Amino acid sequence: MVIERRRSISSQVSSALSERIRTQEYASGSRLPSESELASEFGVSRATVRSALSRLASEGLVIRRQGDGTYVNAHIDHIPTRMGGMWNFIRLIENIGRVPSIHLLDKQVRPASPVEAKALDLEAGTSVLSMARRFCADGVPVILAQSAVPLELLRVPAEECNGELPLGDFVSLYYKQDINHLITYAIFDIQAEMPEAEIRRRLEFDSTEPLLRLEQTFYDKANQPVFYSLSHLRDRLVRLRLVQAWE
Amino acid sequence: MVIERRRSISSQVSSALSERIRTQEYASGSRLPSESELASEFGVSRATVRSALSRLASEGLVIRRQGDGTYVNAHIDHIPTRMGGMWNFIRLIENIGRVPSIHLLDKQVRPASPVEAKALDLEAGTSVLSMARRFCADGVPVILAQSAVPLELLRVPAEECNGELPLGDFVSLYYKQDINHLITYAIFDIQAEMPEAEIRRRLEFDSTEPLLRLEQTFYDKANQPVFYSLSHLRDRLVRLRLVQAWE
DNA sequence: TAGTGGTCTAGACCACAAC
DNA sequence: TTGTGGTCTAGACCACTAA
DSSP: OOOOSSSOHHHHHHHHHHHHHHTTSSOTTOBOOOHHHHHHHHTSOHHHHHHHHHHHHHTTSEEEETTTEEEEOSGGGGOOOOTTOTTOHHHHHHTTTOOEEEEEEEEEEEEOOHHHHHHHTOOTTOEEEEEEEEEEETTEEEEEEEEEEEGGGBSSOGGGOOTTSOHHHHHHHHBSSOHHHHEEEEEEEEEEEOOOHHHHHHHTOOSOOOEEEEEEEEEETTSOEEEEEEEEEOTTTSOEEEEEEOO | OOOOSSSOHHHHHHHHHHHHHHTTSSOTTOBOOOHHHHHHHHTSOHHHHHHHHHHHHHTTSEEEETTTEEEEOSGGGGOOOOTTOTTOHHHHHHTTTOOEEEEEEEEEEEEOOHHHHHHHTOOTTOEEEEEEEEEEETTEEEEEEEEEEEGGGBSSOGGGOOTTSOHHHHHHHHBSSOHHHHEEEEEEEEEEEOOOHHHHHHTTOOSOOOEEEEEEEEEETTSOEEEEEEEEEOTTTSOEEEEEEOO
């Protein structure tokens, strides 16, 4: 592994390790080299290796046992969504082994609705870029997302924004700041809901099955909301699964 | 703060800091003392303070800004559930400002159902302690939980287990190992569901509102499942909200 | 420019599990 | 007993923000 200067060393080490797990170089359930060995191999301090391993452990990818060793978590192989993958619908769909696609149903600049204004901490009537998007798995509609972005945060005109990009790309391309430097945390609200006719129509199904209603608000470092989205998921088709690791 | 030897120093520091936030000693939105100042005050190294602050940041309780300072997250005041609080129904109910109570509806030792056997990685027909429990908020039923524990993990006879204890207490009292040393991670599966008549009856409501269906499996350090639970939440009454902090 | 948080190091000691 | 991960320190330097 070539150490670059741009990214932090511990982040590069953790990427390298998770890559080895992905490629089965460290087989599922097997024990990793000890922290000291990894430190020698990468030419970094043990503290740096520990920082990298902590990240993997918090994702549930490895399990650390004092006095014993660090092991690849065998159960996690089949878990599609780690904590934090909840906002990433593309990954959610890929994780069930389907090919994801995004279709823009509607895009307009309009005054924020009362709910959006409250969530985004805007004056009533402030303009937002509103988009309705449909996520499909192998062409089957599975998620409907209605999102709102404060116009003032965009560095390009709303007309030039491609509404069929994943959230990460969208933010990287059109926001005034990079997503990694922009978003620090998000709040999710999960409910079960019987969808209205309009939502059923847009998801192209007509049964009476309830949907997962997922409300998401993303905040930046200044603790200002920068993205709001209300989504409906056909949870029979795309599963919402999370991993929670203790410390 | 008196430093004890039992708990780790960083854990004690993080408890002390979150207590100060709770009591408004550090007001909502205000800046905390710098890491160096906190290190001097507690008489520990800056690295230890950083470790404590990292925990709070991952819970979304504080926001750290390089070159600026560490701030109490003002938005989090109204967020009832941090990531990881999902398994704690008592806290979920307290967080909406209600008084929680647990009622045992059913308790028996029986062979694991196929679903339970699969989740708990048991041979078909292995005995489990099965409990049906109802959680109330101010006396109103809001959550129904059906749990299964492998009998062999208990250090007391099933008859002596009090079924009206929160999960943490239950594990502490009756499992062969302490919960903090036992459970390392959990997997959650969330769906929306129209409840069967039996579930509606036990939750004492009769409308056609859909419920959140929450499937939880807890794993120990040896990566063995130790607790399985299938719950139904009246999400109109008790909200499922999560905070996800980036690194 | 001063002060903040972010990263990294080298070394020490401890708690714990396997042998 | 040996080797593992868990904790902590003191110090250094960097990246960034605010004044």
